[in-house]
Amino acid sequence: MEIRKSTEKDFDTMLKIYSRARAFMAENDNPNQWGPTNWPPEELLHNDIAQGKSYVCTHEGKVVGTFFFDYGKDIESTYINIEDGKWLDNSAYGVIHRLAGSGEIKGTAEFIINWAYEKCGHLRVDTHGDNKVIQNIMKKLVFVHCGTIYVEEDNYPRLAYEKSSVTKEALK
Numbered sequence: 001m002e003i004r005k006s007t008e009k010d011f012d013t014m015l016k017i018y019s020r021a022r023a024f025m026a027e028n029d030n031p032n033q034w035g036p037t038n039w040p041p042e043e044l045l046h047n048d049i050a051q052g053k054s055y056v057c058t059h060e061g062k063v064v065g066t067f068f069f070d071y072g073k074d075i076e077s078t079y080i081n082i083e084d085g086k087w088l089d090n091s092a093y094g095v096i097h098r099l100a101g102s103g104e105i106k107g108t109a110e111f112i113i114n115w116a117y118e119k120c121g122h123l124r125v126d127t128h129g130d131n132k133v134i135q136n137i138m139k140k141l142v143f144v145h146c147g148t149i150y151v152e153e154d155n156y157p158r159l160a161y162e163k164s165s166v167t168k169e170a171l172k
Helices: 008-027 042-050 109-119 134-138 163-169
Strands: 004-005 054-059 062-072 093-101 122-128 142-151 157-164
Touching: 008 042, 008 054, 008 062, 008 093, 042 054, 054 109, 062 109, 093 109, 109 122, 109 157, 134 157
Parallel strands: 093 122
Antiparallel strands: 004 054, 054 062, 062 093, 122 157, 142 157
16 A cells, blocks of 8 residues: 545545445444534535645555554644543654545555555544554553543544654653
8 A cells, every 4th residue: 555645536435435434324323423513514625635734555556545644843733632541752843634435445455555654653543432443453552541521513522543753752
């Protein structure tokens, strides 16, 4: 698999992947994460592409996954306030949002998360409490559950995870 920045030519495929992801989440006891709001909105996806923060994962030239990735210091406003815990590392970090796969290639989400971590060495991710699939991937990839955050698009709490080469070394 390979990762590249999304272009407007990928937009229709991305929409299909997000539609499939919403259906998959609903079928797997997670109907509230993206379903009620038909998340993510098209305008946001166009903006992500324009800002160069939208990516696709390809397999043999076919788009099989899509996600948002950014890196920097305090780049995610919803991560400023964390409840029931704290972040492990206060340095600049990468963040993944809107991660979805087509379901055609097993391991797409893990590949994307590992790619992002390799790019920055410090990654934060959040997910809905009902999203057992991503929670299991976080455990498998040795992310630490750090607490709870809230997003602007709904009132459901999100489980906040972090993986950092700095804290990884400190935990040894």
